[in-house]
Amino acid sequence: MKVLIIEDDIQLNTTVSDFLRDNGYEVTSLYDGEDGINEIDLIEYNLYIIDINIPNINGLDIVKYIRQKDLFSPIIMITASMELENIKTAFGSGCSEYIKKPFYLEELEIRINNILKKQNEAPIIRISDTINYDTEYEELKIDGEVVKLRKKERRLLTLFLLNINKTVTFEKIENYVWENEIKEQYPLRQLIFDLRKKFNTGENFIFNINGLGYRFETKI
Structure with missing residues (x-):
């Protein structure tokens, strides 16, 4: 180590x-x-x-x-x-x-x-009865099937799940997810939209906290 x-x-x-x-x-x-x-x-x-x-x-x-x-x-x-x-x-x-x-x-x-x-x-985080996330391998599974995520989607979801039910500020998201890149190349709002689609269960886990950031809320 x-x-x-x-x-x-x-x-x-x-x-x-x-x-x-x-x-x-x-x-x-x-x-x-x-x-x-x-x-x-x-x-x-x-x-x-x-x-x-x-x-x-x-x-x-x-x-x-x-x-x-x-x-x-x-x-x-x-x-x-x-x-x-x-x-x-x-x-x-x-x-x-x-x-x-x-x-x-x-x-x-x-x-x-x-x-x-x-x-x-506890590397495995339960999001709902059918959805799990492995923080070690940054792997999302729905009904046992791995859902393919792009790098920024993985980083964003990992950040959310290490702060479940807490507001994650815009600044913290941009610093971690974009790693000092120019954010305008891929707007945060679009990234949130794309990540929500990956769950494809009809449930919303990601909520906008007006003027502050976003919060990920689990269903269990």
Whole structure:
């Protein structure tokens, strides 16, 4: 498993990196937010451990950047304070867990194992009695038959199903689905229309939330 650590405290970075390597992880350690962004553009990681307060680009912005590309890989935020606003922003941006300095290495290990266990528990999401979606393979099945989806349809449906019954904002959809492409090449409204057609059951699962975004609601 590939782990990226971004922490500007050299001693802490080295200690955590060595601990994870000793436990079989493949670790890349960085000390700067800008270097982190460059690394994320080059390599896909399975786990991120990021300090909130790092030079040049802060950890919260890095979390947002990761989630434009990757909805699944766990992100653990390291924080020196318990400021509620930072924690709310971190979870709102897509972090999976946080840990407060100072911490025991065994505590970090427990949090990592807990995240990975949850991640492996339920890759199949039931949409209705006859419709399932496999988040690992991004595969939609209706009555046991696989429904072919284009890449943007898969990304949009995955985003919705990781936020079932929650409003997903226009901005979050565009950042993740279009991956920094020019949106006008394939309007969101058209993409929603095409995805609705793929269900072909007469049921509507996708609802427009006026001025905010869309919500996917299940039937079970």
